Amino acid sequence: MNHTKPIIAIDLGTSNSLVGIFENGQSKLIPNAYGKLLTPSAIALDENGQILIGNAALELRYTGQPVLTSFKRLMGTAKRLSLRDQSFSAVELSSLILKSLKEDVEHALETDIDEAVITVPAYFNDIQRQATISAAELAGLKVSRLINEPTAAALAYGLGQTDDSCFLIFDLGGGTFDVSVVELFDGVIEVRASAGDNYLGGDDFVQLLMKQFWKQHASDFNYEANVIPPEIEIALKAKAQLALHTLSKEQEALLNFKWQDTEINFQIHQNDFAKWAEALLLRLRRPLERALRDARIRPDQVDQVIMVGGATRMPIVRKMVTKLFGRFPSTSVQPDEAIVRGACVQAGLKAKDQALKEIVLTDVCPFSLGIAVGDDGQFSPILERNIVIPASRVNSYYAMHKGQRNIEVKIYQGEHRLCKENVFLGELNVALPPNDDQLSIDVRFSYNPNGILDVDVHVPATGENLQKVLINHQSVMSEQQISEARQQLESLKIHPRDNLLNKSLMLRAERLYSEHTGDMRSSIGEKIQYFSQILEQQDERQIRESRTHFENFLNEVEDLQLFDDY
Known part of the structure; x- marks a missing residue:
């Protein structure tokens, strides 16, 4: 009998998170303390100063008290969010969600858990991925694999398929959008191309409803129309989310909002909503078109479009996809559960589960990675987007001037010709020996299956090697910082699970x-x-x-x- 601890699978979402395991040849999702599979990614403090996580935290939105949600969007930044007299980073808040999910599994399986597969948006950069690993470490979890969300969904969908096919994963969650073109042949699930937008999701459609409501009714509450007051915003967001859920099923919805002595009923029709959302729908099209172009596939060559993520339930989104591909998207996978089910399969693969020995998964790096060259900071890609991973490439670069004593290697991620328009990931200062020649350096980028970038620089003139795992960013935590943050989080009063x-x-x-x-x-x-x-x-x-x-x-x-x- 196998007594090893299971590797758990976590979909750490912007709006909701889920956890599961791979057992008896299939994905098994684990319910939380409420008996529900979805745990809202929400954190609040109650009147006794105890941390509330999930559904209990969401209940406080209607009271005007601060409730922290959508903090996944801040992963990889130094921004801190406040709850009363305490402040938290996105990493710390995410770790509380991860710890809660870990405890749900430990409660259900009656065993300690210390290892996890965690999903991240395909378009998460190196810094955001490192932040996710830090959050897991704070929660007492070792990350055995970070897996891109659309790739996880492809695993969930591809597991039961026997015929060769080409399918597209359209993943619109609460805060991020990813799209991947995937081919399935001879038991191989091959991601051909990925694209996305880290700042586009269901939250933006909720904000759209809020803005329209406030534009028309701010004066009824004796406020200016240009900005929603923070104390009203939390409660209004909850009502806008309810209206959006109704719009996913009905032709019209009512946004009923009461604040102090004023109550307003705001009727929303599907046609009006579609007009308001035109700019957001256009933003959805761009990554779609880029992924198809990079995969060298026409829309009519895609056999199935798989919609995952709760926000894909919106009729305006499904209508846009149907129009673009000339057919209805597939609804065979539960949108909220597809990603975590695929992550469970990945956990099974990591644990070498016998039921999965026939499956091979290949993934890609969804963005280009390179360095700045020249006085004007032009971008020189070393790894180009949608290269199959793990990948390793080396380029040679020369000093600009004779007698130059050092070269600053500035590392960027993105697609723009100029580095200033791309994402800065870190830098490495390389010393050159005294010499009248224009010396060279060899820069090697290695990108592993977790989406983490290693940079190696070799100086041929001296034989010196410099290595850098990109951890110099202010938001990525050192081991000492993780240890200190863990002690601080352990001192928090967290409401007992029972x-x-x-x-x-x-x-x-x-x-x-x-x-x-x-x-x-x-x-x-x-x-x-x-x-x-x-x-x-x-x-x-x-x-x-x-x-x-x-x-x-x-x-x-x-x-x-x-x-x-x-």
Whole structure:
């Protein structure tokens, strides 16, 4: 019997995160404390200063209290976000989500977990990938593999396919957009090309609804129309997300927003939404066209378009894809689960699971990597985008002047001719020996399957070798910084997992109490009081029974509320 610890698979998403394992020849997803597979990537502090993660944190949005979401977009930056008197980096916040998912698996499998496969957007740069690894280390996890999100989705889709085919993964999540062209032949899943946009996702469509609402109704709340106040923004975002979910199923939706004594009903029609979103839809087309062009494939040569990521449920997105490819996209894969299921397969491959011995996966580097040359900082690519990885290439460069004593190797990622328009990743100062000649250096870039870049510089004149794993950026943490941050995070009061569901239900009930009046408010108040008394008695069996009744009651209240809105 195999007693080794399983390698877990994590889809660390902008809006929601999921975790699973590969077991008995298939992906198995693990539910959280609420019994749900999706854990909202949300963090808040309750009135006792305890950290709330997931659904419980989201409940606080309606109260105007700060709730941190979408921090994945800040990975690889030095920006810090505040919760009351505490501040956190995106790495620290992500580590809290990862730790919560790790504990969910440990609770379900009754074993310690210390290794994970984690998904990242294909277009995440070296710094963002290093930040993801740091977040995992803070959560007590060793990253056995970072896998690009569309590549993971390709694994999930390709696992059950027997015929040779060419398919396109269209991955639109909460905060990022990736597209990959994939070929399947003889058990090989080959990523031909990837492209994307790290700052385009469902969040942007939510922001669009918020801006339209505020533009038309700011004066009703006695505010200026040019900016949404922070205290209103959190609550308005929650309502805009609800409206967007409705628009994914219906022709129109109602954005009902109440603040203090003012309540506004904002009707949104699918046609209006499509007009507002034209600029965002255009941004979706560009990476699509680039990936097809790089793969040298026409839209009519794509056998299937696989839509993954929750934001692909929007009809305007599906309509755009249908128009571009002349056929309806496939709905055979659950959009929210495709990426984590593929990551589970990758975890199975890492663990050398016998059920997966026939599968071979190849991936690509989705962007060009190179250095600055010349006085005007022109970009000289060493690894060009969509090269198969792992990849290693070397180029030779010469000093610009005779007698030059050093060369600054500045490393960039991007596609623009000028380095200033690309992403700066780091630099290396190479000393040259005294010499009247224009000496040369050899610069080797090695890009591994985790998407991490190593840079080696060789000076032929001296035989000296310099090596750099790109970790000099301010947002990438050293081992000492990780150790210090882990101690700091361990001192935080995190709400106990076992009580999280009770806390979430109480917060939800308090929200519904504030939203209602009259008899309904009285009924909710009575139920809150009764459930509070049950919790005080600390009888687990009684709490479970009462919790089921309490949750059913709250579901009925929300269903009635939804019906009243229409």
